[in-house]
Amino acid sequence: MKTVHPPRLATWMLDRFGPGDDGLTGDLMEELEQGRSRAWFWRQTLAAVLYRRRTRRAVRPLLLVDRDPVLPHPAGRRVVNLTASPLPGIGGLGLVALALLVSIMSPGSWLVALAILVIGLAAGAVLGYVRGRRAPKPPAPALLGRR
Amino acid sequence: LPRTFLTDFELMLLLATLRVGEEAYGAQIAREIEQTGGRPVLLGAAYAALDRLEVNGLVRSTLAEPTPTRGGRAKRIFRVTLRGVRAIRDTQQALIALWSGIPQLQEDRT
Numbered sequence: 001m002k003t004v005h006p007p008r009l010a011t012w013m014l015d016r017f018g019p020g021d022d023g024l025t026g027d028l029m030e031e032l033e034q035g036r037s038r039a040w041f042w043r044q045t046l047a048a049v050l051y052r053r054r055t056r057r058a059v060r061p062l063l064l065v066d067r068d069p070v071l072p073h074p075a076g077r078r079v080v081n082l083t084a085s086p087l088p089g090i091g092g093l094g095l096v097a098l099a100l101l102v103s104i105m106s107p108g109s110w111l112v113a114l115a116i117l118v119i120g121l122a123a124g125a126v127l128g129y130v131r132g133r134r135a136p137k138p139p140a141p142a143l144l145g146r147r
Numbered sequence: 148l149p150r151t152f153l154t155d156f157e158l159m160l161l162l163a164t165l166r167v168g169e170e171a172y173g174a175q176i177a178r179e180i181e182q183t184g185g186r187p188v189l190l191g192a193a194y195a196a197l198d199r200l201e202v203n204g205l206v207r208s209t210l211a212e213p214t215p216t217r218g219g220r221a222k223r224i225f226r227v228t229l230r231g232v233r234a235i236r237d238t239q240q241a242l243i244a245l246w247s248g249i250p251q252l253q254e255d256r257t
Contacts, residue, residue: 006218011218018191019191019194019195019198021194021198021223022210022213022220022221022223023172023173023194023208023210023220023221023222023223024173024190024191024194024223025218025220026213026214026217026218026220026221026222026223027172027173027174027190027217027222028174028190029216029217029218029220030174030216030217031174033216043189044189044190044191047189047190047191047192048189048190048191048194049191050191051189051191051192051195052191052195055195055199
């Protein structure tokens, strides 16, 4: 019996973008071996990939802002909080992704951000110093006792 | 226990799995639906639905030994659980109840 080789690209697509189920890929190969056409194999492969995309569980990786990362999710749905943030509205991995994006697209922006940070810290320190000097000092407890 | 109702495709998958028997795997189940039920089946859709049924405890799957004809890929054998059988019965009863007393359908029969 002549061995029929499945289209390599199709099997790669199944492994890479399909459900990652050896059962499905093996079934398709077996059916091909038993006389199904390559067109049938391709049709099944593309359908499996599309189904995979449609039914993929609702995991939303790398979101900059997650609407409710700490709320309980309905039973039966496996949800991974990839934002790794305990605070609603702030996504940890999203911020990391943004930082990477900025580093790649415009590394000079970090200098601007650093300059703004330094100016902010300096301004805060100066304001704190000035306020501290202007504020009246409370009288010492020992002096109050003598009066 | 709460009653479980199945979609038409889920019902067909479970019935076909039962019909095929002990060694039911995806391609066989799909073929059974196509040949006996007359409905074309995409294997990807069948596996997606079987995964969903397994998550809900209506089927159980085990991996068999890989074979050369399958490119060294293991066969996934499906079995309907007791909960699955109960879900089939619940759905059947609901459908029969809905079926009865519809004059248009009775006219079609004669």
